[in-house]
Amino acid sequence: NAGVTQTPKFQVLKTGQSMTLQCAQDMNHEYMSWYRQDPGMGLRLIHYSVGAGITDQGEVPNGYNVSRSTTEDFPLRLLLAAPSQTSVYFCASSYSFLPGQGLEKLFFGSGTQLSVL
Amino acid sequence: QQQVKQSPQSLIVQKGGISIINCAYENTAFDYFPWYQQFPGKGPALLIAIRPDVSEKKEGRFTISFNKSAKQFSLHIMDSQPGDSATYFCAASKRGGGADGLTFGKGTHLIIQP
Numbered sequence: 001n002a003g004v005t006q007t008p009k010f011q012v013l014k015t016g017q018s019m020t021l022q023c024a025q026d027m028n029h030e031y032m033s034w035y036r037q038d039p040g041m042g043l044r045l046i047h048y049s050v051g052a053g054i055t056d057q058g059e060v061p062n063g064y065n066v067s068r069s070t071t072e073d074f075p076l077r078l079l080l081a082a083p084s085q086t087s088v089y090f091c092a093s094s095y096s097f098l099p100g101q102g103l104e105k106l107f108f109g110s111g112t113q114l115s116v117l
Numbered sequence: 118q119q120q121v122k123q124s125p126q127s128l129i130v131q132k133g134g135i136s137i138i139n140c141a142y143e144n145t146a147f148d149y150f151p152w153y154q155q156f157p158g159k160g161p162a163l164l165i166a167i168r169p170d171v172s173e174k175k176e177g178r179f180t181i182s183f184n185k186s187a188k189q190f191s192l193h194i195m196d197s198q199p200g201d202s203a204t205y206f207c208a209a210s211k212r213g214g215g216a217d218g219l220t221f222g223k224g225t226h227l228i229i230q231p
Contacts, residue, residue: 004160040126042206042223043161090160104149104210106219108160 002026006091006109013081013116021076021112023091029107031094032074036060036087037111043090049074081116088113120144121209123222131230136194138225140207143188147209151219152181152192155204164205165192197229 007022025032033048045058049068063085065077074093078085092106122141130136140150151166167174167181167190174181180193194201204226208219 040223042123043221092160104166105151105163106153106161108162110158110160 004091004093004107004109006112010113015082017081019078021089023074024072025093029093029095033092034076035090038087083116086116120220121222123207123225125225127226129228130197134197136197136227138192138205140222141189142209146211149210150190151208153206161206199229199231202227202229
């Protein structure tokens, strides 16, 4: 059981380039999300999805796009990379989300460390 | 607006001592309070969690204490070991509106000295 798999582990981009961070989970979780982690800032939610075909914005969505065509995959796209997007990105999924019940245990991937020069 | 405030930012404890990390929240709608543990180069992992209907939850050496009236909760690590050295995040979510995820504190970098 692989859990949540993120690729790549490291990436260096130049300002203005675009790229896609991949996330896949094999636990049949309906809920998936992307966080960014910056020193002293904790984890901030970028986008999330409660099922295939459904996505929504989190706290810091600007500069990022997502799509959810399958239950397993939830890619994060950086459209025009900027130095402010230098961060560690985590994908997370959860089995425990039902409308009206709130979100519980999150399973995190091991992260993608992104540097934008 | 920071809805979950965590302190201290960093903490050094001697092996065998008690590590204490505190969190305070503002939104009274929060009703689930987990703690996540993160080792370098890894993603966070759920350590222990509590709901406000109890004041304390213990799992092994880890205990959450919860004070609903003060809107505060804390993590206690008894008999702290070097292997406990990690970053700890408190978090909160609310029933009926949790699709936007957990609200995390900013984290505490814990070092256990041998």
